Each structure stands twice: as structure tokens, then as C-alpha cells.
Amino acid sequence: MKYDHLKQQDPAVWEIIEREEKRQNEELELIASENYVSPAVLEAMATVLTNKYSEGYAGHRYYGGNAVIDEIELLAIERAKKLFDAEHVNVQPLSGSPANASVYMAFLNPGDKVLGLKLDHGGHLSHGHKVNFSGRLYNFVQYGVNLETGIIDMDEVREIALRERPKMIVAGFSAYSREIDWQKFKDIADEIGAYTFADIAHIAGLIAAKQIKNPVPIFDVVSTTTHKTLRGPRGAIIMCKEKYAKQINSAVFPGMQGGPHDHITAAKAVAFGEALKPEFIEYSKQIIKNAQAMAQEFINLGYRIISGGTDNHLMVLDLTSKGTVGKEAEKALEKIGISISRSTIPNDPNPPMNPSGIRVGTPAVTTRGMKEAEMKLIVGYINEALENKTDEGKLDSLKKQVKALCNKFPIPTK
Numbered sequence: 001m002k003y004d005h006l007k008q009q010d011p012a013v014w015e016i017i018e019r020e021e022k023r024q025n026e027e028l029e030l031i032a033s034e035n036y037v038s039p040a041v042l043e044a045m046a047t048v049l050t051n052k053y054s055e056g057y058a059g060h061r062y063y064g065g066n067a068v069i070d071e072i073e074l075l076a077i078e079r080a081k082k083l084f085d086a087e088h089v090n091v092q093p094l095s096g097s098p099a100n101a102s103v104y105m106a107f108l109n110p111g112d113k114v115l116g117l118k119l120d121h122g123g124h125l126s127h128g129h130k131v132n133f134s135g136r137l138y139n140f141v142q143y144g145v146n147l148e149t150g151i152i153d154m155d156e157v158r159e160i161a162l163r164e165r166p167k168m169i170v171a172g173f174s175a176y177s178r179e180i181d182w183q184k185f186k187d188i189a190d191e192i193g194a195y196t197f198a199d200i201a202h203i204a205g206l207i208a209a210k211q212i213k214n215p216v217p218i219f220d221v222v223s224t225t226t227h228k229t230l231r232g233p234r235g236a237i238i239m240c241k242e243k244y245a246k247q248i249n250s251a252v253f254p255g256m257q258g259g260p261h262d263h264i265t266a267a268k269a270v271a272f273g274e275a276l277k278p279e280f281i282e283y284s285k286q287i288i289k290n291a292q293a294m295a296q297e298f299i300n301l302g303y304r305i306i307s308g309g310t311d312n313h314l315m316v317l318d319l320t321s322k323g324t325v326g327k328e329a330e331k332a333l334e335k336i337g338i339s340i341s342r343s344t345i346p347n348d349p350n351p352p353m354n355p356s357g358i359r360v361g362t363p364a365v366t367t368r369g370m371k372e373a374e375m376k377l378i379v380g381y382i383n384e385a386l387e388n389k390t391d392e393g394k395l396d397s398l399k400k401q402v403k404a405l406c407n408k409f410p411i412p413t414k
């Protein structure tokens with residue numbers, strides 16, 4: 001990208017950004033929650049829309065001069081509705097965690113009981129972890145995956161739900177590679193009169209492209225980030241049934257947030273426009289094909305994948321059998337120019353700062369145009385790095401191979 005004013009006026013900041021751009025170009029991004037936005041999305045974010053205050057909603061703002069801003073917000077809403085078959089959409093949430101805070105605020109009082117997936121079984125901090133606002137404000141009880149199969153045990157979910165009678169059930173994850181049975185969750189919630197909340201932050205793009213089942217028509221409320229598989233700017237949206245529209249809107253503003261970030265709203269609209277195109281379906285299909293090819297190659301090389309494979313864009317690898325742990329693996333892979341995130345495995349014997357596994361995903365490498373053959377190569381590099389993690393010469397030569405692969409598949413600039 002060209003940043004002429006920035007370069008001239010503030011070379012210190014410009015130079016750091018240049019180096020990060022180079023790093024992104026020359027390294028492989030396997031962090032499952034990351035992606036590369038299109039130049040059009042980037043351009044929308046760098047616009048004068050950032051100058052505006054527009055607390056409130058279209059037609060009902062607390063500041064003047066919002067007629068144009070109203071149009072961009074309504075366009076983003078209209079596209080999101082079409083993309084997810086939603087009755088009501090709020091496009092103002094600043095990011096995934098504040099979106100979830102707004103959802104809880106809309107439906108719950110502090111101290112209310114909520115059922116969510118355990119963090120070390122693939123859940124998210126904002127689904128009731130004790131260090132997070134969610135776990136401090138609300139009384140979370142948690143379900144997990146079956147330790148043998150690695151799959152969410154719906155009988156256990158039902159048993160806990162009937163016993164604990166939570167006011168809300170949360171479905172969704174940050175590190176789980178199987179499809180979720182949304183209807184089953186809804187049936188269980190209906191038995192006890194609980195609200196259903198799906199957090200599709202990770203899989204929203206795959207759902208928009210109809211490669212994974214959509215909870216929006218089934219659940220009361222659904223939140224998602226816009227920057228993961230959906231490939232938009234950092235941010236989030238909340239979707240709900242029309243009957244909850246008012247309480248969701250009031251929870252976002254004035255409940256949780258002040259003014260929306262209108263430049264980001266514009267970029268969300270651009271990303272939704274991209275996701276509505278047929279190319280996005282092809283992209284999403286390839287994400288899943290790539291993840292499945294990657295999983296198969298890991299299995300061929302003797303790795304244990306939690307749940308034995310993947311239906312989506314990610315997988316969690318247990319490194320125990322490879323004689324290493326998450327932090328050490330992260331370091332070795334960083335040395336060869338591959339970014340992954342360390343991850344807990346279900347009932348991890350190791351602490352969260354240095355868990356037994358890593359999580360890898362394919363959204364970013366798929367955006368670069370890589371396919372199954374490249375996934376095999378990448379798994380090979382990872383395996384060699386983990387098996388030779390103290391051999392600096394070997395790691396150096398792997399780094400060169402990673403860079404050569406990246407140069408063959410540049411981050412799209414069109």
C-alpha cells in the first residue's frame with residue numbers, strides 16, 4: 001500500500017507499518033481467527049467517516065449531520081440481513097467481546113445463570129470464564145466435549161440444562177472443528193424456556209457462504225465478529241428476531257457503547273458485499289477443503305487431532321505424542337515464519353499459558369490462493385520444525401522455504 005502522507009509526516013510510525021506489511025507478506029498465517037482483508041475493505045476503513053459522531057440509530061441520532069452516515073449504516077444492515085437471513089441486525093458493535101456483553105445485557109440481569117462451552121474445550125473467554133466480565137457478572141455453568149470423541153456431548157448439555165435451568169444457553173466456539181447441532185440446542189432451550197444465543201465469530205464466513213448450517217433463523221440472538229472467516233474489518237454485528245430488536249439496540253447503545261465507528265461500518269458493508277458474491281462461496285469451500293487436507297496430512301504424520309478431523313476452517317492438535325507443548329511449538333514455528341496459536345486440549349493437564357496443543361486454520365492461506373498441495377507442504381514444514389526445534393540451521397532452511405512459498409502466493413492486492 002502507499003501511505004505517502006504518513007511516510008512524510010511520521011516516518012517512525014510509517015516504517016513500523018511497512019515492516020509489518022513485509023512480515024505479513026513473507027510469513028504464513030495459520031492463526032484460525034485471522035485473515036487478509038481486500039484493498040477495498042482497507043480503503044473504506046481509511047476514510048473521513050472516522051470524523052463523525054453518530055450515537056443512536058438511523059433517523060434517531062443524538063448528533064446532527066448524520067444523513068449520509070445513516071445511508072452507510074442502513075446499507076450495511078441490509079447486506080447483513082441478506083447474507084444471514086436475519087430479521088434484525090445491529091452493525092455497531094466494536095468487536096466480538098463487546099458484542100457479547102451487549103447480548104448478555106439485553107437478555108440478562110447480573111447474577112443470572114447461563115450455560116456455555118468451557119474455555120479449555122474450545123469455548124471463548126466471553127462465554128463465562130472467571131477472569132472475563134462474563135464470568136464475573138453472570139453465573140455461568142459449563143458444558144464440554146466428550147473426552148473420547150472430542151465432540152460436544154448433547155446428552156450432557158441437556159442433562160446440565162435440565163438440572164441448572166439457565167436463563168440462556170450459549171452455543172459457539174473459538175477452537176472446535178465440528179458442526180454444531182443448532183436445532184438440538186434450540187430444542188433443549190425450549191424444554192426449559194431458555195434464550196438461545198449463538199456466537200458464530202469463527203465460522204460466520206462459512207455460514208454466509210452456506211457451507212455450514214446457519215443458526216440465525218433458529219436462535220433468538222446471534223453475534224459474530226466481522227474479521228475472521230467473514231474477511232471484513234475488525235468489528236462485530238448482532239442479529240436477532242424482530243421481537244428482540246429494541247432490547248438489542250438499547251443494549252448496544254446507550255447500554256454498552258457510545259458512538260459507532262462509522263468508517264468501520266462502511267468497511268463492514270464492503271465486506272458483506274464481497275461475501276454476497278459467488279466467488280466467496282468458492283473461497284469458503286476451499287477453506288474447508290484446505291483444512292481437511294491439512295488435517296489428513298497431520299494424521300498421516302502421527303498427530304492427534306481433537307475430534308479426529310474437521311468440518312470447518314480449523315483444527316486443534318494435541319502435541320503430547322510429539323514430545324512438545326504449545327509455547328515451545330509456537331516459538332519453533334515463529335522461527336520459520338509460521339504463526340499459529342497455542343491452544344488447550346480438553347481437560348488439559350498443562351496450564352493455559354503453556355497448553356498441550358496448538359490451533360491452526362486455513363482462512364488466511366486460502367485468501368492467498370493456496371490449495372491442498374500447499375497444505376501438504378505446510379504441514380511438512382511444521383512437522384520438520386517441531387522435530388528439529390533446536391537445530392538452528394534446519395530452522396533457517398525451513399524459513400527460506402516458507403518465504404519462497406509466500407512469494408509464490410502473494411496477498412491479493414486486487
Ligand SMILES: *Cc1c(COP(=O)(O)O)cnc(C)c1O
Pocket residue numbers: 033095096097098100123124126172173174199200201202225235
Ligand atoms: C474471536 C471471538 C470473540 C471475540 O472477538 P474480539 O473481536 O476479539 O473481541 C468472541 N467470541 C468468539 C467465539 C470468538 O472466537
